[in-house]
Amino acid sequence: MVKLSVLGSGSRGNALVLSCEEGAVIVDMGFSRKELRCRMEKLGIDPSGIRAALLTHEHDDHSKGCRVFCNELSIPLCAAGPTAAYLKRKGKLPDRVLEFEPGQDFHIAGFEISPFAVQHDAVCPVGFVIRRGGCTVGIATDLGDVNALARQRLCDCSALILESNYDAKMLRDSDRQIYLKRRILGRHGHLDNVVALKALEELLTPRTSVLMLAHLSSECNCPELVRNLFETKLRELGRTDLRFEVLSQERPVGPVDLFDHMVAEEYGYAAN
Numbered sequence: 001m002v003k004l005s006v007l008g009s010g011s012r013g014n015a016l017v018l019s020c021e022e023g024a025v026i027v028d029m030g031f032s033r034k035e036l037r038c039r040m041e042k043l044g045i046d047p048s049g050i051r052a053a054l055l056t057h058e059h060d061d062h063s064k065g066c067r068v069f070c071n072e073l074s075i076p077l078c079a080a081g082p083t084a085a086y087l088k089r090k091g092k093l094p095d096r097v098l099e100f101e102p103g104q105d106f107h108i109a110g111f112e113i114s115p116f117a118v119q120h121d122a123v124c125p126v127g128f129v130i131r132r133g134g135c136t137v138g139i140a141t142d143l144g145d146v147n148a149l150a151r152q153r154l155c156d157c158s159a160l161i162l163e164s165n166y167d168a169k170m171l172r173d174s175d176r177q178i179y180l181k182r183r184i185l186g187r188h189g190h191l192d193n194v195v196a197l198k199a200l201e202e203l204l205t206p207r208t209s210v211l212m213l214a215h216l217s218s219e220c221n222c223p224e225l226v227r228n229l230f231e232t233k234l235r236e237l238g239r240t241d242l243r244f245e246v247l248s249q250e251r252p253v254g255p256v257d258l259f260d261h262m263v264a265e266e267y268g269y270a271a272n
């Protein structure tokens with residue numbers, strides 16, 4: 001059984017943990033080591049079970065605690081080569097590093113990891129599809145656009161964690177400087193609610209049983225608005241059976257048991 005726990009998600013910190021019988025992996029460590037451990041304790045996660053850390057990109061809200069956390073547990077950081085080189089220059093790279101190339105799968109801690117390139121303004125940003133048995137988890141927390149590659153990778157996941165960063169009107173009306181607005185709105189910035197909403201039509205399949213919306217902007221989005229928009233969409237799509245979460249910066253979520261289709265087929269029952 002694969003369990004998914006989200007320690008938090010937003011522009012001030014992102015981290016989640018996937019665990020199975022063989023161990024666990026943490027994806028992004030955008031909180032201090034102390035905060036990561038505190039949130040793990042709240043969710044009943046034993047840090048000593050974590051075998052590896054995966055990093056989507058170097059931005060502080062994803063990498064803040066990574067060096068200290070990885071070194072303390074003596075676990076490797078799996079990062080794209082250019083991301084690792086950047087962290088090294090900044091003195092933020094842990095001692096043990098496994099470099100990967102976007103598009104090349106690898107195995108660690110009982111999971112098959114598929115990193116894929118995403119459009120975001122970082123040195124080599126990736127999303128991840130992480131598989132174990134009949135469980136597939138798609139993670140894309142920072143992306144300016146759901147391009148063809150992202151659509152292909154994120155389609156038909158058991159659990160989908162997708163960015164829904166901002167409401168376009170709230171962003172335009174905000175006090176943010178014009179260059180920042182342009183950055184966020186661009187195809188290499190962040191994903192707006194409407195684009196994320198539209199993407200669901202293609203990404204959700206009968207296999208999908210969990211949907212989590214991630215990386216909501218604290219200034220240019222509103223959790224209630226996101227919840228209403230997506231609940232309406234899920235009703236339209238006939239998918240009110242999904243476990244649906246609007247993730248937040250403060251509130252850890254989980255552990256959520258993920259549905260394993262291979263086990264289900266063996267025992268003759270289906271998710272939906």
Ligand SMILES: [Zn+2]
Pocket residue numbers: 057059120122142
């Ligand atoms: Zn970022």
Ligand SMILES: [Zn+2]
Pocket residue numbers: 010011014059061062141142215
């Ligand atoms: Zn981010």
